[in-house]
Amino acid sequence: MNQENRIKKLNNFNLNINGNFILYYMNLTQREDFNYSLEFGIYLSNKYQKPLIVYFPITDYFKFSNLRYYQFIIEGIIKTKKAIEQRGIKFVIEKLDYPPYKKIIEKSEKCFSIILDKGYLKYQRKINEIIAQKSKTAVFEVENDVIVPIEMASSKQEPYAMTIRPKIYKNLNIFLKPIQKNEPKIKSINYDFEFNELNFNKPEEYLQILNIDKSVKPSKYFKGGEDEANKFLKIFIEQKIHKYKDLRSDPSLDYQSNLSPYLHFGQISPLKIVLEILKNYSINDPNVQSFFNELIIWRELARNFAYYNKNYNEYEGIPEWSKNTLEEHKKDKREYLYSLEEFENAKTHDKYWNAAQIEMVKTGKMHNYMRMYWCKKIIEWTKDPKEAFDIACYLNDKYELDGRDPNGYAGISWCFGSFDRPFKERKIFGKIRYMNEEGLKRKFDIDKYVEKINLLQY
Ligand SMILES: Cc1cc2nc3c(=O)[nH]c(=O)nc-3n(C[C@H](O)[C@H](O)[C@H](O)COP(=O)(O)OP(=O)(O)OC[C@H]3O[C@@H](n4cnc5c(N)ncnc54)[C@H](O)[C@@H]3O)c2cc1C
Known part of the structure; x- marks a missing residue:
């Protein structure tokens, strides 16, 4: 043990x-x-x-x-x-x-x-x-x-990545060890424990007996299972991690690990991912540090947030300064206003936003950079910031394979100012960080992203 x-x-x-x-x-x-x-x-x-x-x-x-x-x-x-x-x-x-x-x-x-x-x-x-x-x-x-148990890392809600980082790193070495496997002495496999066991072999057989919403189709891009997670991990280590730091944010490319659906359902362990990477790379490699900053620091900050903030999945859970500034700008004129239905059906005037929504609906996973843009625009195009928060959570939880996760609530809260600092005041957003189409065009070949999305199957 x-x-x-x-x-x-x-x-x-x-x-x-x-x-x-x-x-x-x-x-x-x-x-x-x-x-x-x-x-x-x-x-x-x-x-x-x-x-x-x-x-x-x-x-x-x-x-x-x-x-x-x-x-x-x-x-x-x-x-x-x-x-x-x-x-x-x-x-x-x-x-x-x-x-x-x-x-x-x-x-x-x-x-x-x-x-x-x-x-x-x-x-x-x-x-x-x-x-x-x-x-x-x-x-x-x-x-x-998590790598470091939440209460061991911190006994309170941490406001920023920079405040939790040293607390996690201090304990990291204790936990960067493989989980030892124990050989069971009692083979219970043929015991009868008096449950009404289902013994189907195919997913369809299980799905048939469940009364679930069939309108959100399975993803053609992500299949469930530890073996599938291991495949994505192998590709990431062999082909992507060496460029992660510089290219992970570019939505027209594919340099993220794509492990979030597997992490969300526990089909792969974050500890295993870290140890596999360290078999091939040094912990001081800048790409490894950049990846661990997401997988360990931001992911565990999100868990700290869900654990210590009882309003983690509500507008009420964001910091006072951002709530105040958003409330002060509630009456600002919005150039565009969309309903939940229009958002859901990707019917906005903005082809980049629509592409992001379509990526999520079709694949079950939106690119990280587009998630930030997507949520910021929901704030801009909704009458009330609280309503915007609820729309973002609803769509994220309904379509993202990795949705209903502390990361989702922390990511949406980040768009509303959590874990971030105040910026120069502007309309609608007040002092919270703003994002625009020009930024997408300046940083990336964003039309290539739209072309990529147009080719997706559903
Ligand atoms: C508005 C918004 C909504 C989001 N919703 C979700 C969600 O529902 N589920 C989810 O898992 N992530 C969410 N994220 C965080 C991030 O976008 C995804 O974790 C990432 O895009 C998943 O892809 P990947 O596994 O290929 O990421 P990689 O870049 O390969 O990262 C590896 C892992 O690190 C973790 N990670 C990466 N970025 C973050 C982050 N910003 N915060 C916390 N953990 C992170 C994830 O577990 C991820 O799987 C959201 C971010 C925003 C801004």
């Missing part, structure tokens, strides 16, 4: 010696490799001679249950199930028509202990809290989603 700092016990119950099995409720960490919740489960199983079961309930109960996300999740989970079963561990997928915590609490009397993945969003934290309060056994939470 290493990385024990990732584990936290959530309640006062002891391990239930009369319990029949250890239940790992897989939620955020939908992978076999670099999964510390799984390895901790195997460790407990070996130590106390109790079989381990990995439990993955699927439910159409959640907001934004749509075909795009579910196909991606199910493509991934079928492969993860196979990889975990190859290690002799039972993996149960069960369909539930209600929130999964109810079933887990119901089963808790039979559990020796329960293991949960730690999440930072309100509903993820609530689910874990309820399970910990209502279960009749020891409940542990494991932090797999």
Whole structure:
């Protein structure tokens, strides 16, 4: 065992010696490799001679249950199930028509202990809290989603990347170690734990039994699974990272890693990405530093934001100075005003903005630079900044494969002034940073980006 700092016990119950099995409720960490919740489960199983079961309930109960996300999740989970079963561990997928915590609490009397993945969003934290309060056994939470555990990095909301950076770097070496794999002594694969197990092989079979929004089509550009994530990582290390610092911002090119959908669903570990890169490059390489600044600093700042700011996904969560300046300019005349429907259907006067929206709708992933432009323009073309915030969250959460993530709420909040400084005052934006079409034209071959988007399939 290493990385024990990732584990936290959530309640006062002891391990239930009369319990029949250890239940790992897989939620955020939908992978076999670099999964510390799984390895901790195997460790407990070996130590106390109790079989381990990995439990993955699927439910159409959640907001934004749509075909795009579910196909991606199910493509991934079928492969993860196979990889975990190859290690002799039972993996149960069960369909539930209600929130999964109810079933887990119901089963808790039979559990020796329960293991949960730690999440930072309100509903993820609530689910874990309820399970910990209502279960009749020891409940542990494991932090797999970051390099440095959030509370260890900082005990408060960090206002800027520059304030969290030294706090993360101070602890980095403790965590830059591979997750040791444990060999399970008890092969639970053929045990019957009395769940209503689904044993389909194809994603379509699972999708058929779910009542989800089918209007958002699956992406033709991103397929789910650890193997797909590993392919993107390999391409990134072999062909892109050496130019990342200079070219990552150019939307007409493709120098980002494209790993965000996989990170979002936990199909790849951020720690694994870092360690794979360090096998090939020095930590002092400027491109590596630039990439780690995004993958570690900004990504973990976003998690810090979601964890310590209860309004992280609302306009109310942005800093006072930016709220004040936006409110002061609320009455400024807008040259263009669009409804949610017009935004959603990419019906603005601006071909660059429309291209960005189309990229998101068709592929499930908009280029980072265009995300900033996209959100800034929603502020400019909406009557009220609060309404603009909600429109940006709605579209981002509905279409981006990596949406509904702390990064999305932090990214949108950044466009509204969070983590940023005041700029020269101007209309509508007040003192928050402004972006315009001229900037796109000056910095990039932006018409090439539009041409690229026109060729996308859907
Ligand atoms: C308005 C707006 C909305 C955004 N919505 C999301 C979202 O819903 N989900 C999401 O994952 N990211 C979001 N981002 C952040 C960023 O645009 C994406 O993480 C990035 O484009 C994903 O592509 P990639 O994996 O190829 O990135 P790379 O450049 O290869 O970066 C690697 C990883 O670093 C992390 N990262 C990169 N940039 C940021 C950033 N600015 N903040 C936090 N983490 C970052 C991501 O996990 C990313 O996968 C948003 C940014 C803005 C401005």
